[in-house]
Amino acid sequence: MSEVISTSKLSKRYGSTYSVQDMNLTVREGDIYGFLGPNGAGKSTTLKMILGLAKPTEGKVKVFGKDFAEERRQILDQTGSLIESPSYYGHLTGLENMRVVQRLRRVPDNNVTEALKIVRLDKHKDKKAGQYSLGMKQRLGIAMALVSWPKLLVLDEPTNGLDPAGIGEIRELIKSLPERFGMTVLLSSHLLAEIEQIATSVGIIHQGKLLFQGSMEELQRRSYPMIMIKTADNSRAQRFLAAEGYSPQLFEDRIAFAGLGDEEAAAVNRRLVAANIDVLRIEEHKKNLEHIFLELTGKERSL
Numbered sequence: 001m002s003e004v005i006s007t008s009k010l011s012k013r014y015g016s017t018y019s020v021q022d023m024n025l026t027v028r029e030g031d032i033y034g035f036l037g038p039n040g041a042g043k044s045t046t047l048k049m050i051l052g053l054a055k056p057t058e059g060k061v062k063v064f065g066k067d068f069a070e071e072r073r074q075i076l077d078q079t080g081s082l083i084e085s086p087s088y089y090g091h092l093t094g095l096e097n098m099r100v101v102q103r104l105r106r107v108p109d110n111n112v113t114e115a116l117k118i119v120r121l122d123k124h125k126d127k128k129a130g131q132y133s134l135g136m137k138q139r140l141g142i143a144m145a146l147v148s149w150p151k152l153l154v155l156d157e158p159t160n161g162l163d164p165a166g167i168g169e170i171r172e173l174i175k176s177l178p179e180r181f182g183m184t185v186l187l188s189s190h191l192l193a194e195i196e197q198i199a200t201s202v203g204i205i206h207q208g209k210l211l212f213q214g215s216m217e218e219l220q221r222r223s224y225p226m227i228m229i230k231t232a233d234n235s236r237a238q239r240f241l242a243a244e245g246y247s248p249q250l251f252e253d254r255i256a257f258a259g260l261g262d263e264e265a266a267a268v269n270r271r272l273v274a275a276n277i278d279v280l281r282i283e284e285h286k287k288n289l290e291h292i293f294l295e296l297t298g299k300e301r302s303l
């Protein structure tokens with residue numbers, strides 16, 4: 001798969017503070033790349049530099065293998081974006097707003113009709129955008145970004161402020177874009193669950209630095225399984241097993257073991273039963289992404 005975006009040592013400094021530092025980001029064709037980080041991590045700043053809306057202090061951006069500084073126009077012609085909140089004219093209808101973008105992008109009427117249909121605003125196209133709900137405004141913003149059928153779509157927190165139904169709708173829409181239209185999508189979010197559900201690749205940014213970059217599977221692989229055992233008396237089970245040389249931890253209503261193989265799990269089970277401690281459940285838990293994220297950002301030490 002070819003690289004659609006690659007940045008090398010991309011940095012942005014405001015005063016003496018780096019908002020983004022030495023960012024080597026790679027987005028491949030057909031990816032839905034989830035750019036994940038807490039508020040203030042530097043996501044918007046990075047996206048703005050990729051789109052030429054902010055000037056890097058250091059480093060380079062290549063989009064479609066072209067140097068942004070040299071081939072800006074050609075790159076932007078094939079790119080659609082929604083950065084921060086959508087910009088629209090409140091006194092114009094959804095359709096009229098689309099026409100404004102249509103003229104700028106010099107695309108046929110059909111593109112407008114299709115884009116409105118895809119974001120399901122076709123029935124509301126004659127209503128003033130100022131009277132749209134938050135979700136509709138967001139969808140209008142996405143329709144504007146889609147109108148030229150870009151090869152690359154960059155979306156900054158596209159589900160911000162939406163209710164769960166709206167989030168689900170936008171999520172399904174984004175997920176369908178690579179397959180339906182051959183697009184590559186780069187989107188940012190501070191919500192792990194959202195990235196987990198949409199993205200095929202992930203970049204985790206914290207305090208301006210990229211801490212992890214890879215496929216969603218690679219990130220998932222970092223999670224090692226824990227064996228959780230629920231007994232009729234967890235405290236007694238824990239003391240008993242600790243005396244037998246194991247090191248279980250009490251965790252909610254279970255005792256937890258790291259790195260316990262199948263045979264060891266069976267042995268623990270036998271010992272508990274022999275000690276007259278009823279075993280109610282034995283389960284394998286994968287560490288969830290939240291744990292991994294917290295570990296990467298250095299905020300979590302236990303379990």
Ligand SMILES: Nc1ncnc2c1ncn2[C@@H]1O[C@H](COP(=O)(O)OP(=O)(O)OP(=O)(O)O)[C@@H](O)[C@H]1O
Pocket residue numbers: 014019037038039040041042043044045046190
């Ligand atoms: N124009 C600016 N001048 C000074 N500092 C800025 C400017 N723009 C951004 N910053 C700082 O850069 C850091 C990163 O901001 P950025 O908006 O990129 O973060 P983010 O990850 O997108 O967060 P959020 O999700 O809250 O938008 C913040 O500390 C912010 O205060």
